[in-house]
Amino acid sequence: MRFLGSTSMRAGVLILGLLALLGPAQADEASKPSAAEDSVAAETANGIELAALALADQSARPRRYTTVSERQLRCLAEGMYFEARGEPMRGQLAVGRVILNRVQSRAYPDTICDVVYQNDHMHNRCQFSFACDGKPDVIAEPKAWDSVRGYAAWLLASDLEETQYQVLASLAAATHYHADYVRPHWAKFFELTARIGRHIFYADPSADPSA
Numbered sequence: 325m326r327f328l329g330s331t332s333m334r335a336g337v338l339i340l341g342l343l344a345l346l347g348p349a350q351a352d353e354a355s356k357p358s359a360a361e362d363s364v365a366a367e368t369a370n371g372i373e374l375a376a377l378a379l380a381d382q383s384a385r386p387r388r389y390t391t392v393s394e395r396q397l398r399c400l401a402e403g404m405y406f407e408a409r410g411e412p413m414r415g416q417l418a419v420g421r422v423i424l425n426r427v428q429s430r431a432y433p434d435t436i437c438d439v440v441y442q443n444d445h446m447h448n449r450c451q452f453s454f455a456c457d458g459k460p461d462v463i464a465e466p467k468a469w470d471s472v473r474g475y476a477a478w479l480l481a482s483d484l485e486e487t488q489y490q491v492l493a494s495l496a497a498a499t500h501y502h503a504d505y506v507r508p509h510w511a512k513f514f515e516l517t518a519r520i521g522r523h524i525f526y527a528d529p530s531a532d533p534s535a
Contacts, residue, residue, distance in 0.1 A: 396436040400423055403420070404419050404423075404472045406452070411523065415523060420476055422499060422500070423436060424436070497517065498525040498526060499526070514527060
């Protein structure tokens with residue numbers, strides 16, 4: 325599924341993101357990578373960050389949008405920012421991957437904004453807690469927002485089905501996650517996919533993104 329329609333944006337991010345395709349990063353931070361793996365992971369991160377910086381300014385828009393793509397990009401960035409701005413880059417990308425997986429699944433709405441804000445009118449019963457906790461969603465950390473916005477743009481311009489960035493590849497079917505300090509009842513019914521930062525990710529077989 326193509327989320328952004330701009331050919332030039334897609335081409336630019338893929339060129340700038342070539343370093344991100346050099347090798348895998350570790351999906352589970354509990355493992356102890358070798359020096360060579362550390363080097364590859366660093367190059368991967370640098371590639372993504374370069375691509376993100378190149379695209380960040382293009383997604384710095386007000387809340388009135390000229391295209392559907394700009395609004396969807398904003399919603400993805402908001403989901404990643406409010407859910408994972410305190411996480412390392414891989415943790416932010418992982419949350420973004422879950423959002424896009426839900427868009428591709430028949431079990432969830434078919435636009436990014438509808439996925440991120442699904443049931444936001446139901447207090448503390450929506451899909452992403454920030455959207456219905458009753459607190460104002462204020463972007464109070466401009467530096468973090470700039471980074472997240474760039475990462476969101478990189479995700480949208482990348483081919484998630486063919487990614488060689490292992491953190492994303494390992495989450496190909498992930499549709500759920502929770503913080504490592506809580507134990508939701510649904511977790512025991514799903515397949516644990518990865519532990520990244522303070523989040524634990526799961527795949528729900530009934531919501532397979534490829535279905």
